[in-house]
Amino acid sequence: xxxxxxxxxxxxxxxxxxxxxxxxxxxxxxxxxxxxxxxxxxxxxxxxxxxxxxxxxxxxxxxxxxxxxxxxxxxxxxxxxxxxxxxxxxxxxxxxxxxxxxxxxxxxxxxxxxxxxxxxxxxxxxxxxxxxxxxxxxxxxxxxxxxxxxxxxxxxxxxxxxxxxxxxxxxxxxxxxxxxxxxxxxxxxxxxxxxxxxxxxxxxxxxxxxxxxxxxxxxxxxxxxx
Numbered sequence: 001x002x003x004x005x006x007x008x009x010x011x012x013x014x015x016x017x018x019x020x021x022x023x024x025x026x027x028x029x030x031x032x033x034x035x036x037x038x039x040x041x042x043x044x045x046x047x048x049x050x051x052x053x054x055x056x057x058x059x060x061x062x063x064x065x066x067x068x069x070x071x072x073x074x075x076x077x078x079x080x081x082x083x084x085x086x087x088x089x090x091x092x093x094x095x096x097x098x099x100x101x102x103x104x105x106x107x108x109x110x111x112x113x114x115x116x117x118x119x120x121x122x123x124x125x126x127x128x129x130x131x132x133x134x135x136x137x138x139x140x141x142x143x144x145x146x147x148x149x150x151x152x153x154x155x156x157x158x159x160x161x162x163x164x165x166x167x168x169x170x171x172x173x174x175x176x177x178x179x180x181x182x183x184x185x186x187x188x189x190x191x192x193x194x195x196x197x198x199x200x201x202x203x204x205x206x207x208x209x210x211x212x213x214x215x216x217x218x219x220x221x222x223x224x225x226x
Contacts, residue, residue: 012036012061019066019207024073027103034102034129039065041125042093049117051093062208068096068154070204071179072103074215075150079175082106084149087169089141090114090156094122096179097152101134109134110148112141140165145224147171154179159216160192167224176218179204186214196220 016036020027027035042064043057054060075081081100087110088097094111101109111134113119119138126134137144145168153162153176162178170176180186183201190199198220204213 012039012057015058015061015208016065019062020069022207023066023070023205025069025103031102035065035099037129038094038098038102038125041128042121045093045121045124049121051118051121062206064093064095065099067179067204067206067209067213068099069103070206070213071096071152071177071215072100074202074204075175075177078217079149081150084108086110086150086152087112087141087144087146087148087166088152088154089162089166089169090153091122092118092155094125096154098122098125098131098134100152101131102129105133107133110137110144110146111135112137112139112144114138114140141169144168147174147223149174151176152178158192159186159189159218163193163197163218163221167222170221170223174219174221174223176221178216178218180214180216182212183214186216190216193218194222196222 016032039061045051054063082104083106085108089112091097091111091113097109097111111122119136122136142165148169151166151169159178197218200217202215204215206213
């Protein structure tokens, strides 16, 4: 049993290291260690609190950690991510916000999650790994009025609902970034956005994941007090 657990740990470590390299991310051993410890804490809590439907540790690393990390190179081309103020809405177990905050410690993150047990998990992550650049808000994004540079979401809502719900986080220049799957589905959702929105769709390559992934970038979405 000890050997099996050790092999699993080594396998996850190698998977994260090689996946990050494939994404062009240069992560030091401390950052990789925090990401793996975050994953292991998620696995532990998931057994009791059902944070995610994915149970296999390898698939959790691919579909949660690497999926979240895949947006970082793309976002860095569009804004100064490493020093940005960002909000992650409907963040669940903290994805993609907490991995971004670990890789970009000079960024400031507000992680918004209305489900109490998931917000509690995120607070535990922040406490255990001393993530002083993260604030957890246990509430609905519609209640917030605090503009930021970037708003992210992953499996949160349709693009139209995402833009509307995030209106209190938007100021001139704010970028909304939504992780999505199939391109055809994205096209349908884009048609429901307000006409003033500027939309870019960036394909994502998530290492070891055969499914299609895209990052939809939205600018000029209406602010609450426009």
